[in-house]
Amino acid sequence: GAVVSQHPSWVICKSGTSVKIECRSLDFQATTMFWYRQFPKQSLMLMATSNEGSKATYEQGVEKDKFLINHASLTLSTLTVTSAHPEDSSFYICRLRGSNTEAFFGQGTRLTVV
Amino acid sequence: QKEVEQNSGPLSVPEGAIASLNCTYSDRGSQSFFWYRQYSGKSPELIMFIYSNGDKEDGRFTAQLNKASQYVSLLIRDSQPSDSATYLCASLTLGRLYFGRGTQLTVWP
Numbered sequence: 014g015a016v017v018s019q020h021p022s023w024v025i026c027k028s029g030t031s032v033k034i035e036c037r038s039l040d041f042q043a044t045t046m047f048w049y050r051q052f053p054k055q056s057l058m059l060m061a062t063s064n065e066g067s068k069a070t071y072e073q074g075v076e077k078d079k080f081l082i083n084h085a086s087l088t089l090s091t092l093t094v095t096s097a098h099p100e101d102s103s104f105y106i107c108r109l110r111g112s113n114t115e116a117f118f119g120q121g122t123r124l125t126v127v
Numbered sequence: 128q129k130e131v132e133q134n135s136g137p138l139s140v141p142e143g144a145i146a147s148l149n150c151t152y153s154d155r156g157s158q159s160f161f162w163y164r165q166y167s168g169k170s171p172e173l174i175m176f177i178y179s180n181g182d183k184e185d186g187r188f189t190a191q192l193n194k195a196s197q198y199v200s201l202l203i204r205d206s207q208p209s210d211s212a213t214y215l216c217a218s219l220t221l222g223r224l225y226f227g228r229g230t231q232l233t234v235w236p
Binding site: 045046047049054055056057058059063104106108117118119120121 | 133168194215217222223224226227228229
């Protein structure tokens, strides 16, 4: 089946720095990409949705200037957490969907900001 | 975010028993409903989805949907210790998937 590769699987960064998370579709063209965040023992919260050729649409309460999403190509999406702070420590997961395929999750990235 | 509520659990059942997981949703415009299993530190794995009223069976799993009551459930028959995980209910609305908090299930031998 279709595969989504998300990197890194975990990252530790200093407060105030920026972190980039990549998500790639390996054998299909991802026309729509979703980014989720999950705090411990909490639900996956949808952060934003990006469709091919258009800017990302952010969910209410998600700061678009802090969480930069780039739908760079039909196989790559990146999420950059800018000026990260300890409260941004979370599990970030991408979900990619092709025009004629079901959606697939990436493996997730555990971000710890110290 | 669209509201998807799950019984918080944790739910503990003996091996071989039926585990019943419940979910309610607030948006009547939701089109389909999904059940995922998630192990700690991992991304969710799709178990099954349902979009028509009634029951849908897949192996040991049965999903039930009642749109009038805005209620979705998942039954796991002959529960195994390997079924121990967090089960997430999700609703699909306008192409976006919204998740409940999840119910932690423990199946003890």
